[in-house]
Amino acid sequence: MVNKAIIVGRLGRDPEVRYTNQGMQVTTFNMATDEVWTDKGGERQKRTEWHRIVVWGRLAEICGQYLKKGSLVYVEGRIQTREWEDKEGIRRFTTEIVAREMKMLDTRAGAEPRDQGAPPPDEPPFDVGADTEDDIPF
Secondary structure (H helix, E strand, O other), X not given: OOOOEEEEEEEOOOOEEEEXXXXXXXXXXXXXXXXXXXXXXXXXXXXXXXXXXXXXXXXXXXXXXXXXXXXXXXXXXEEEEEEEEOOOOOEEXXXXXXXXXXXXXXXXXXXXXXXXXXXXXXXXXOOOOOOOOOOOOO
């Protein structure tokens, strides 16, 4: 069986950084992807889909430090649905992508895209896999 999601989109706001009781960093952010088509009347249509992304460990640190609202990002991971009970006793659900890989796709003014070769030493690696996950309720 395969559970794999790959998306490319932009962050809707700055990432939110938190820590588990054991001190592991978890970073969450929302990404927007767009679908564009032409309807039967010849009008251009656009639909935006929002995705909740959860990142753990070292990759979470990199995301928290270098991603900002509007950043163009490639994310690869698995789809996960969690369930919890809110303060009023109502069962709630959320579906998210638990990222294992992230690539920053934005370029700086005058810079070459960072999708080939190694990043400069003063920048984080652009393709880092998370090696540890913990499940905590949000």
